[in-house]
Amino acid sequence: AQSVTQPDIHITVSEGASLELRCNYSYGATPYLFWYVQSPGQGLQLLLKYFSGDTLVQGIKGFEAEFKRSQSSFNLRKPSVHWSDAAEYFCAVAWYNTDKLIFGTGTRLQVFP
């Protein structure tokens, strides 16, 4: 079955530290991959997406993600976290010829000063 997994439910980092949030997907075909961010009480906002081509994708707010086919992964990274990055982050996947996104369960990021 098609699925996407975010193994880390909650991550805490210090402001200025680097960040990596993990995402893995199932199913053999190459999917379309996305990262969304949700601030408290808000809807989800698209950070970045990967369809094809360069496997390192740049997004908004200084985030980037790398698609690794061999590991079925699409991890989100940021070299230096700011307190305003505290939020919940969702990885999402869509497979070719489907219209819908399947979301992971999310990773809550907490940032300490």
Next chain:
Amino acid sequence: DAGVIQSPRHEVTEMGQEVTLRCKPISGHDYLFWYRQTMMRGLELLIYFNNNVPIDDSGMPEDRFSAKMPNASFSTLKIQPSEPRDSAVYFCASSQVLDVYGYTFGSGTRLTVV
């Protein structure tokens, strides 16, 4: 553009009552999606429409849930009768055919059934 507009932002109702959630997608968007978010199950796709036609309602939990899209600018999600386990945040999102995965989400409706 005002974005995807959902109403109400918060709804508290008693078990057994009918609840109607509303969504106005972005003008020109062809797709409309209804998601439910809970701590236990995360974000679940309930149903989505393309050009006002329901395409996939396999995520609708049971017959108590129904969704309509009478025109391109309005959709409703109705729960009748409501139960405490329906308490969740319900999100509407829309996208256009040329960027079908470029969802714009509304701010959600927080439903509490007591």
